[in-house]
Amino acid sequence: MTTKIDKINETNTNKKQGEVPMQRKRLFKSLAIVAAAGLAFAACGDDEKDSSDGGDGGGLSATLCDASKGPAEKTKVKLQLQWFTQAQFAGYYAAVDQGCYAEAGLDVEILQGAVEIVPQDVLASGGADFALSWVPKALASREAGANIVNIAQVFQRSGTLQVSFKDAGITSPADFAGKKVGSWGFGNEFEIFAALGAAGLDPAADVEIVGQNFDMSGLLAGDIDAAEAMIYNEYAQVLEAKNPDTGELYTADDLNVVSYEDEGVGMLQDAIWADGDRLANDADYKATAIAFVKASLKGWAFCRDNTVICRDIVVANGPTLGSGHQLWQMNEINGLIWPSADGIGHIDQAAWDRTVEIAGNTPNLDGATVLTAPVDADAFTNEIVDAALAELKAEGVDVVGSNWKRIEVTLTEGGV
Amino acid sequence: MKSRGREVVKRRSVRPFIFGVLALGLLLAVWESYRNWIGPWLGTERDVGKVLGFKLLPRANDLAMPSVFDMAREFGRPQVRGSSTNVFEAVAQATFNSLQLAIGALLIGTFVGVGAAILMSRFKVVQRGLMPYLVISQTIPLIALAPLTVTWGGQLSLFGFQWQKWTSALVLGAFLSFFPIAVGALRGFNSPPPAALELMDSYAASWWSTWRKLRLPAAIPYLTPAMRLAGSAAVFGVVVSEISVGLTDGVGYLILAYMQEGTSRPAKVFTAVAGTVVLGLAMAAVINAADRYFTRHRPPEEFA
Numbered sequence: 001m002t003t004k005i006d007k008i009n010e011t012n013t014n015k016k017q018g019e020v021p022m023q024r025k026r027l028f029k030s031l032a033i034v035a036a037a038g039l040a041f042a043a044c045g046d047d048e049k050d051s052s053d054g055g056d057g058g059g060l061s062a063t064l065c066d067a068s069k070g071p072a073e074k075t076k077v078k079l080q081l082q083w084f085t086q087a088q089f090a091g092y093y094a095a096v097d098q099g100c101y102a103e104a105g106l107d108v109e110i111l112q113g114a115v116e117i118v119p120q121d122v123l124a125s126g127g128a129d130f131a132l133s134w135v136p137k138a139l140a141s142r143e144a145g146a147n148i149v150n151i152a153q154v155f156q157r158s159g160t161l162q163v164s165f166k167d168a169g170i171t172s173p174a175d176f177a178g179k180k181v182g183s184w185g186f187g188n189e190f191e192i193f194a195a196l197g198a199a200g201l202d203p204a205a206d207v208e209i210v211g212q213n214f215d216m217s218g219l220l221a222g223d224i225d226a227a228e229a230m231i232y233n234e235y236a237q238v239l240e241a242k243n244p245d246t247g248e249l250y251t252a253d254d255l256n257v258v259s260y261e262d263e264g265v266g267m268l269q270d271a272i273w274a275d276g277d278r279l280a281n282d283a284d285y286k287a288t289a290i291a292f293v294k295a296s297l298k299g300w301a302f303c304r305d306n307t308v309i310c311r312d313i314v315v316a317n318g319p320t321l322g323s324g325h326q327l328w329q330m331n332e333i334n335g336l337i338w339p340s341a342d343g344i345g346h347i348d349q350a351a352w353d354r355t356v357e358i359a360g361n362t363p364n365l366d367g368a369t370v371l372t373a374p375v376d377a378d379a380f381t382n383e384i385v386d387a388a389l390a391e392l393k394a395e396g397v398d399v400v401g402s403n404w405k406r407i408e409v410t411l412t413e414g415g416v
Numbered sequence: 417m418k419s420r421g422r423e424v425v426k427r428r429s430v431r432p433f434i435f436g437v438l439a440l441g442l443l444l445a446v447w448e449s450y451r452n453w454i455g456p457w458l459g460t461e462r463d464v465g466k467v468l469g470f471k472l473l474p475r476a477n478d479l480a481m482p483s484v485f486d487m488a489r490e491f492g493r494p495q496v497r498g499s500s501t502n503v504f505e506a507v508a509q510a511t512f513n514s515l516q517l518a519i520g521a522l523l524i525g526t527f528v529g530v531g532a533a534i535l536m537s538r539f540k541v542v543q544r545g546l547m548p549y550l551v552i553s554q555t556i557p558l559i560a561l562a563p564l565t566v567t568w569g570g571q572l573s574l575f576g577f578q579w580q581k582w583t584s585a586l587v588l589g590a591f592l593s594f595f596p597i598a599v600g601a602l603r604g605f606n607s608p609p610p611a612a613l614e615l616m617d618s619y620a621a622s623w624w625s626t627w628r629k630l631r632l633p634a635a636i637p638y639l640t641p642a643m644r645l646a647g648s649a650a651v652f653g654v655v656v657s658e659i660s661v662g663l664t665d666g667v668g669y670l671i672l673a674y675m676q677e678g679t680s681r682p683a684k685v686f687t688a689v690a691g692t693v694v695l696g697l698a699m700a701a702v703i704n705a706a707d708r709y710f711t712r713h714r715p716p717e718e719f720a
Contacts, residue, residue, distance in 0.1 A: 084662060084664065084669075084672075084673070112662050112664065113662060114659070114660060114661050114662020114663075115659055115660045115662070115672070116559055116562050116563040116660035116661060117563060117566065117661065117662055118563070121563075121567070122566075122567065125567045125571075126571065127566070127567055127571070214676070215675070215676065215678045215679045216679040217479045217480075217678060217679050217682070220479060220679065221475065221477065221479055221480070234679075237676075237677075237679040237680055238679065240679070240680040241679050241680040242680075244478070315496070318664075319495070319496075319501075319506075320495060320496065320506070320664075320670065320673040320674075321496060322496050322677065323496055413680060413681075414677055414680045414681040414684075415677065415680060416494070416496055
C-alpha cells in the first residue's frame, strides 16, 4: 500500500510540502556521515541538487493538505467502501495520498468492499469506524436495527440512468411502455419503479422488467431495450464496446439516456455513515468524525481540481483497473458532487425527503418497499458536516465548486 | 523385469497427458464450431433452440461465446494500458497466490479432519455426537459464511496476529476440505479386519501403537480419494471466498474484475477462468504427488 502511494508521489510532479523537511533532515544526516568519513563531496552535491528539485513542488497544482501540520500521534480510523477500489472512491484515496488525513491527525485505513461485504453492516458490527453506503440501503439496515447515521452526503445527485439505443425511441420513462426494461434488482430498482409510477405506468402490466447483470451485454445483445446503468460505470462500458455493424466504438449519439435525477425521482447515493451510539456518547469519536469528514471533503475538492492526478492515485491502488475507464469515472463522479450548492456533504432536506418517500412508498414487482416504517429524524445529521464545512471555508477551500466543468475524456475499446 | 516396470510407468504417465491434450483440443474445437457454424445455422436457418418459448441453446456471438483465438490473444495484451504486466502474467501470479492458499487450506483441513477422525475412531461416543454436526456443517452455504468470517475475524486479535481477508479464504477452504477427509479417514481407521486388531491386542499393543502400525497404514487407500475430494473443495472454497470477501490477490477476484469489462472485452474473463482450471489441475497434481509418495511401498491398487 505505502509503496504504491510512494510511487504515485514520485510520478506526480507536485510534491507534498511535508516531504521537504523530511528530505532535508535526511540530507543533513547523509552530509554528516559523508563528511565524517572524509569522502569526496561530489556525490553530496548531487544529492543536494536532487532534493531541491523535488522540493520545488512543480507548481502543477495547489497542494491542499500539509501532512506535516498534523500531530505526530494519529488516531486510527477504518473506512469501509462499497466496492473494490475505483474512482467512485477517489476522494478518500486522494485524502490519504495528499496527506489530508495525516494533517487532520488521522491514520485512515481504507477497506475495499466485495460481493458479500455490506458496508453499513460492517460499520454496525464494529468492523469499521465509518462506512459508505447509498441512503436507501443504509436506511433499510437502520430499520433492521443498525444504529447508523448519515453524517455527510458526498454525492449530491443520483447517477442512475436507463440507457437505450436511439432506434428504440426511449427518451422518457413514459416511453418504457411495452419495452423490455433492465433492472439490477438487489435494491437498485426503486428509482425505475418510482419513475414508472410517476409516468402512470403499471410495472407489472405495461412494461417487461428484465433481470440484468451488472454489465451492458443485455443491451448490446438486444435482450434489453433500456438497460440500467450508472453514469460513471456501465454507461461508459457501452461507449468502450465496438459496434459490430460499423467496426467503430459506440458513441453517445447512438444512445438515448433517461436520467432519474432529471426525472425527479433520484435517490441519494454515496454518503458517509457513522455509528450512532458512539456519536451520541463518545466525544472523541465525534471529534474524529468531524476531522474525518473535513479531510475527506478536502480529498474530494482536490479531485475536482485534479481529475487526472486523482485517476492516477486510484489506478495505483488497484492494479487491474483500466485507466481510461477510471478517468471517465472520475470525471462523472465529480459531476455527481459538483457543484454542491450548500457545500459538499451537506444533506439537502428536500432530496432526503424525496429519497425517504420513494423508499417508503414505491413497491417493486414483488410488492416490497425498501422501508416499512417512517424514518426518524436521527437518521441523518448536518452537525458534523457543517462543522467541517465551516473549518474548510475558514481555510479558504472552495466547498461549492460552482466553476467546475467536466474535462474531455475520450474512451478507448475496453476502457484500458 | 526392471526395465519393463519402468516402461509401464512411462506409458502410464505419457498416455493420460496425450489424451488430456486431445480432449482439450476436442472441447475447443466443439466450442469454435458451435459459435462459428452450428449456432448460427441452428438459430438463423432452423430457429431451433427454443423450447416452449425459452431459449435453451446458447447464443453464438462474440459477447456470449468469444472465440478461443480471442481468448488466447487476451493473454498477450497488457492488463491495463501502459502496464508492464500482461494478462498472462497477472493471471499466472493470481493463480499461484490462490494455489498457495488452497494448499494451505488443504493442509489445515487434513490436520483437522484426521484429528477429528482419530477422536471419532477412538471414542464411539464422540463419533455418534460429532458426526451429525459434521454433516450439518457442510450444508451451510459458503456465501452466507464468508461475510461472517470477515466480521468475526475483524474483532479477533490472537497473539498480535491480525485477521486478514486471506485468513477468511484460508479458513473457508479448510472448512470445506476437512469433511471428506474426516469421513474418509474414519472409514480407513475402522477398516482393519477384526483378526488384525485382535492380533495387535494379543501383543498388548497400546491404542496408539495399534493406530500407528495398523490403522493409519490401512487408512491410506481411503485417504487418497478423500484427499482428491478435499483438494477440489479447498480450491472451490478459496476461489469463492476470494470473490465474496474481496481478496484482490487471487484468481477469483480476477474473474470478477475482468467480468466488469465483459461488455467491451468479453474474452478477457475467460483468461481468469483458464487460471482456475489450471489451479484445479495443479491441486490434483500436488495430491497425486503426495499419493505417490505415501504409497510408494504399496502394490498398485486395482481400482486407483
